[in-house]
Amino acid sequence: MDKVTVLAQYLPPDAAPLIGRWIDYFKCEFKISRNRGTKFGDYRAPHLGKGHRISVNFDLNPYAFLVTTVHEFAHLHTWNEHKHKAKPHGTEWKNNFKKMMQPFFEKEVFPPDVKQAITSYLNNPAASSCSDLTLYRSLRKYDAPKESVHTVEKLPLKALFKLKDGRIFRKEEKLRKRYKCVEISTKRIYLFSPVAEVEVMPEA
Known part of the structure; x- marks a missing residue:
């Protein structure tokens, strides 16, 4: 099964081809991970012979999976440009996150409320990461209900x-x-x- 077909099981289908191209372009090891209670995704910079590595929790809803994936690829892109000189969620990362989110806005893959929450988050320099509660709440509305x-x-x-x-x-x-x-x-x-x-x- 090719990577785009696999990604389409976790992402909005229109988003999967571009994420597949990013994986190839950035030569990134992309892993769909088990649930980690403390984080949705993770980026690891090249180290000891290993290249870029990104992991995203398997059980996120498609919109949360995409936001997390773009979040981590923005870290990768920022590392390529600035190495360790840029702050983890500083101006450079925020600008890359905004640019890399744009194609998905153009494809209209997000519901209006999620798009608005992402836009507000990106325009708010006080929000240091995707722990932004407004964005989190809007994404969480699309989770499958869990009893108790x-x-x-x-x-x-x-x-x-x-x-x-x-x-x-x-x-x-x-x-x-x-x-x-x-x-x-x-x-x-x-x-x-x-x-x-x-x-x-x-x-x-």
Whole structure:
């Protein structure tokens, strides 16, 4: 099976041929990865004889998969131009991300709300990475529904929730941008992103 056919299983189909050409043009090892709870994708610069490497989580919806893929290719392109002199999500990366996103805007592969969120993100120099919550929320609307999985911001105060590693927490008040949560077994306090995905515990 050729790479474009494989990519079309994960990306909006109109986007797959261009991503396939980028993989060839940049001589990049592109891997569709298992889910990694802390990140959607990853870029590794050439090192110890290995070339450019990009990985993207397999379970993202097609729009999130494409945004993540372009995000990582923008890192690759920025590294080619500036090596280690550019900041990871600095002006050079942002300009490349904007340029590399343009063909997909022209093909109209994104729903209007996602396109608007990407545009706003790119015009906001304060947003340092794709942890931009507006963009994240707009992409997440296109996920397949998951039973019992919710984001922390959607839970009521004092609700109990569980992480994949089995630890149980109680949601407390919001502190600036994150929610204070107490781990039940240790009474330690942790700060959670509003969009962290957790499993709701049934009420006793």
